[in-house]
Amino acid sequence: xxxxxxxxxxxxxxxxxxxxxxxxxxxxxxxxxxxxxxxxxxxxxxxxxxxxxxxxxxxxxxxxxxxxxxxxxxxxxxxxxxxxxxxxxxxxxxxxxxxxxxxxxxxxxxxxxxxxxxxxxxxxxxxxxxxxxxxxxxxxxxxxxxxxxxxxxxxxxxxxxxxxxxxxxxxxxxxxxxxxxxxxxxxxxxxxxxxxxxxxxxxxxxxxxxxxxxxxxxxxxxxxxxxxxxxxxxxxxxxxxxxxxxxxxxxxxxxxxxxxxxxxxxxxxxxxxxxxxxxxxxxxxxxxxxxxxxxxxxxxxxx
Amino acid sequence: xxxxxxxxxxxxxxxxxxxxxxxxxxxxxxxxxxxxxxxxxxxxxxxxxxxxxxxxxxxxxxxxxxxxxxxxxxxxxxxxxxxxxxxxxxxxxxxxxxxxxxxxxxxxxxxxxxxxxxxxxxxxxxxxxxxxxxxxxxxxxxxxxxxxxxxxxxxxxxxxxxxxxxxxxxxxxxxxxxxxxxxxxxxxxxxxxxxxxxxxxxxxxxxxxxxxxxxxxxxxxxxxxxxxxxxxxxxxxxxxxxxxxxxxxxxxxxxxxxxxxxxxxxxxxxxxxxxxxxxxxxxxxxxxxxxxxxxxxxxxxxxxxxxxxxxxxxxxxxxxxxxxxxxxxxxxxxxxxxxxxxxxxxxxxxxxxxxxxxxxxxxxxxxxxxxxxxxxxxxxxxxxxxxxxxxxxxxxxxxxxxxxxxxxxxxxxxxxxxxxxxxxxxxxxxxx
Numbered sequence: 001x002x003x004x005x006x007x008x009x010x011x012x013x014x015x016x017x018x019x020x021x022x023x024x025x026x027x028x029x030x031x032x033x034x035x036x037x038x039x040x041x042x043x044x045x046x047x048x049x050x051x052x053x054x055x056x057x058x059x060x061x062x063x064x065x066x067x068x069x070x071x072x073x074x075x076x077x078x079x080x081x082x083x084x085x086x087x088x089x090x091x092x093x094x095x096x097x098x099x100x101x102x103x104x105x106x107x108x109x110x111x112x113x114x115x116x117x118x119x120x121x122x123x124x125x126x127x128x129x130x131x132x133x134x135x136x137x138x139x140x141x142x143x144x145x146x147x148x149x150x151x152x153x154x155x156x157x158x159x160x161x162x163x164x165x166x167x168x169x170x171x172x173x174x175x176x177x178x179x180x181x182x183x184x185x186x187x188x189x190x191x192x193x194x195x196x197x198x199x200x201x202x203x204x205x206x207x208x209x210x211x212x213x214x215x216x217x218x219x220x221x222x223x224x225x226x227x228x229x230x231x232x233x234x235x236x237x238x239x240x241x242x243x244x245x246x247x248x249x250x251x252x253x254x255x256x257x258x259x260x261x262x263x264x265x266x267x268x269x270x271x272x273x274x275x276x277x278x279x280x281x282x283x284x285x286x287x288x289x290x291x292x293x294x295x296x297x298x299x300x301x302x303x
Numbered sequence: 304x305x306x307x308x309x310x311x312x313x314x315x316x317x318x319x320x321x322x323x324x325x326x327x328x329x330x331x332x333x334x335x336x337x338x339x340x341x342x343x344x345x346x347x348x349x350x351x352x353x354x355x356x357x358x359x360x361x362x363x364x365x366x367x368x369x370x371x372x373x374x375x376x377x378x379x380x381x382x383x384x385x386x387x388x389x390x391x392x393x394x395x396x397x398x399x400x401x402x403x404x405x406x407x408x409x410x411x412x413x414x415x416x417x418x419x420x421x422x423x424x425x426x427x428x429x430x431x432x433x434x435x436x437x438x439x440x441x442x443x444x445x446x447x448x449x450x451x452x453x454x455x456x457x458x459x460x461x462x463x464x465x466x467x468x469x470x471x472x473x474x475x476x477x478x479x480x481x482x483x484x485x486x487x488x489x490x491x492x493x494x495x496x497x498x499x500x501x502x503x504x505x506x507x508x509x510x511x512x513x514x515x516x517x518x519x520x521x522x523x524x525x526x527x528x529x530x531x532x533x534x535x536x537x538x539x540x541x542x543x544x545x546x547x548x549x550x551x552x553x554x555x556x557x558x559x560x561x562x563x564x565x566x567x568x569x570x571x572x573x574x575x576x577x578x579x580x581x582x583x584x585x586x587x588x589x590x591x592x593x594x595x596x597x598x599x600x601x602x603x604x605x606x607x608x609x610x611x612x613x614x615x616x617x618x619x620x621x622x623x624x625x626x627x628x629x630x631x632x633x634x635x636x637x638x639x640x641x642x643x644x645x646x647x648x649x650x651x652x653x654x655x656x657x658x659x660x661x662x663x664x665x666x667x668x669x670x671x672x673x674x675x676x677x678x679x680x681x682x683x684x685x686x687x688x689x690x691x692x693x694x695x696x697x698x699x700x701x702x703x704x705x706x707x708x709x710x711x712x713x714x715x716x717x718x719x720x721x722x723x724x725x726x727x728x729x730x731x732x733x734x735x
Binding site: 247 | 387509510560563564566706
């Protein structure tokens, strides 16, 4: 009797396993062909001096990396990218969390507000960049027009090398708040109402409830958002490419690693050096992510 | 419940439709073939990047299809993606049959014999195409090192100065004549500048090299790159002299603050009434002619003269064919037709660009009689080929970086030029 049951159990498990594989096959195929293999191809290409049209590739070993280490523009770009990530990630997460908490209450028009905050994610990045580029325009832009109308001096938002990267970060924050908010809303639904009711009975006000209940219990979601947002923000390219002209005095202090990669790989046809730059980015992001994984035990509360 | 299912079905259908419509922005148009008995059933793919020219080119290619029965399918890929598309197609063996070629990229494509179709023999045997009918500099740009002709010139462009007549009148200055010099330009720009009214004489940015300061360099007898493409021209004292004139115009205060110049296109500053004189290529005519402000206030003058006369950088696109294609014979027929006098004339009449075929550009001039388009045609006599090398982008990208330093006033121009010349020489050495 027991043997028959065990066999049925094993067969069912095998069938489930087979069906499981079938279901994830499309995604895995896509991931392997479009993401994983190209990663290894890119790293492979970084050891070559590539010719046009994939011909004439010459193996040069570490030459591209030696050039990379000595290239001031690459390290400045890394700094720019880090500045962007430090500006975008904490601020967008903080704002999104507060908005998510507010929009978790039952109120009239709650769905409409949620939709409005999510809208920036739906608009094409190129369109967003074009509009913001005009808003930031030193001479003709709306922002400076408003500043001057109340008597303040106009600011060179995207031409001043010191602040251009932060202007770009402002656009990034604006567009990603909606995405973070949706994730936090999902995380907030998981928190049982009982905790809040108990805290209210004990006399805690909303701020105290926020810091003592909400923040610790949303830490799993927070961890996910922080990790994915850091990875995404380190890859910033679109807005810089669209908003900063090659004649701009701010370019050197704003171009990101992916921007440099695009320039070398696609504009100058030097895919070998471009691959080296992108491999550097991969390494930096990997180190940051591993670090985050290691310290998650310290601050993330799983049930 | 039924309502939900219906809604779900509609939503699913809409999503699928929008996925299909969401293709990457390439658009296609086909020519029609009226006579099926002549049709050999071949269809050529033609790749271009300027959607402004698509309608006119389609008309011209319809004439071709009517006479030969070969159908043509024009595909527009915007400039930014065009070369990425073409390179991927070349690597993948799926090149379009006929496509536009640009002087920036010709060296890259010409270095291998099996990418661009060698047209030399076909041109020899053709009675419609005679290379003597095109400007020499255009013909030679599209040859490889062995002298094989790899593209037939399609059009030609030159540069000129657009000036705001009203601002000239208000300052009591006479309009520029054919003999005006770069020093005159500097003086006039100073006189036209009035920071209180937010008006400036001119605006020149590093990015407008083709229209403005490249031409200045040649007008002073300098060069951007040596004739043999092995040495940089930026340490040539005459080049430095030319660039210092531009630097002086900036130091005079005749241009708006650099951030304003960098963030806006020069024609935008002109259309806003901020700047009195700007440099524009002949390809900008459709854009400028559609502005009411420009129509009311502006006209065209030739480029100023330098010690070496007046020079305009002149460039032109070429029609090239894929050597890997299945229909190289028909592709050649199409190119032969597009380069012929009748097709070139029609192209000029449609007012989009000046024709490469010499002598038919009068039709282009008449497309906008309110402007002095003759200035552009006159510049053809003083044309200077667009400077390029095998890997133009490599030194060009660095050139832009360095020029930002000098145009913004951060570093002196002569130092920037000399330092860049050393860098450019290194890049050129690597090309050999």
